[in-house]
Amino acid sequence: MDYKKTANLFKALADENRLQIMEILKDGEKCACKLLEALQISQPTLSHHMKILCDAELVSGRKEGKWMYYSISKAGIKNAKTYLKELKISEGK
Amino acid sequence: MDYKKTANLFKALADENRLQIMEILKDGEKCACKLLEALQISQPTLSHHMKILCDAELVSGRKEGKWMYYSISKAGIKNAKTYLKELKISEGK
């Protein structure tokens, strides 16, 4: 098990603003500008958070002209679920 | 949804030493002294990490004489799994 990678995955979910971003993206793909409207943070800060979420594969981004569209990505969520599942199976021994 | 509580839950999993602790506890209940042997950290640091894991309900502690026994707790894991499940169900809309 890769502690560093797993820690980074959970770090990505360990911030209130990023959780709120995930919450918004649950509704489907959104433009960065829409996310910026919804959150009380600056544009560079949003860009930073999106990079963290994308690096963790929790979100994927798509560029269309000058806009960036973000949506939830399965890979990161699957990794997190797999980790939690493995905690559970051996629990209680 | 309580962003602060959820962020704290994932924060608890967002540290390499705490992930290693969870890994050891997968094998079953362990004394704090056993954990201390396994990790390259000081006793106060271990105590601090155990508090964070307990607060997140990922681990529960039991005092027996002068020893503390820790084991994985279902509640926190269930909360994390529930959160991830809710991300998935509405994904792709």
Place this chain on the structure above:
DNA sequence: ACAACATATTGACAAATTTCGATATATCAA
């Protein structure tokens, strides 16, 4: 009561993270 041991708490410091303003890059429209 006292000494030895296990764990928790405190206080301080270093490292990591979040944040923003300023600036750079890229795209579109006139």
Place this chain on the structure above:
DNA sequence: TTGATATATCGAAATTTGTCAATATGTTGT
């Protein structure tokens, strides 16, 4: 090409987190 707009990157300040040494608390055995 020039100006407007969307996003990314840089650099610095503020906050949070991880860490340890010192100390406190609580338990056991003598």
